[in-house]
Amino acid sequence: MARDVQITFDCADPAALAAFWAQAMGYRVQDPPPGFATWEEALEAFGVPPERRNDASAVVDPDGSGPRLFFQRVPEGKQVKNRVHVDLRAAPGLQGDARMAALEAEAERLAGHGATRLRRHEPEPPLGAGHIVMADPEGNEFCLD
Known part of the structure; x- marks a missing residue:
């Protein structure tokens, strides 16, 4: 059975790390939901307060074949060497x-x-x-x- 795969990164600055990995992999930031021109517009409509608007970001393969990369803000910094990379x-x-x-x-x-x-x-x-x-x-x- 085939499955979709998403790779998730815990981080301090989801938008900045998403931008880096988009460059590294030739990906693009995921489009906002239908009906919204920008993520800022969507988050405003969803009632997300400004200080929470960089809690998550995602990048996707423009061809649709690679895994989605998801970046989520966490309070702690990186502690040890990655076990998966x-x-x-x-x-x-x-x-x-x-x-x-x-x-x-x-x-x-x-x-x-x-x-x-x-x-x-x-x-x-x-x-x-x-x-x-x-x-x-x-x-x-x-x-x-």
């Missing part, structure tokens, strides 16, 4: 120097959007192709693979 496949089909160059270029692009580079793992054939570990603007680890 996202791998961004930034160099599919590439190997060796070409692969690592593609990963480096993507690491630089994402750093320009607020990511932090944590470490690089060199290729270790036959099974280790090499990857770069990054953190999003709130410290959630992800890999460029």
Whole structure:
């Protein structure tokens, strides 16, 4: 049985983290409900007070094939290393120097959007192709693979 999958991030600033992951994955912020031109208009109509309007955000794959990413505000900051993380496949089909160059270029692009580079793992054939570990603007680890 096929299921829809949503990946949820606990965070301090849902709108900002959603914007980062939209850039990272080529996604877009989810449209407001039908009948509303903007989320601000919808939240106003729903009676959500201004201080609660950044409690959640979501981004979606424009092609509709990838999982929805949902961002929810929580009071506590990140405490420990993630047990589950996202791998961004930034160099599919590439190997060796070409692969690592593609990963480096993507690491630089994402750093320009607020990511932090944590470490690089060199290729270790036959099974280790090499990857770069990054953190999003709130410290959630992800890999460029």
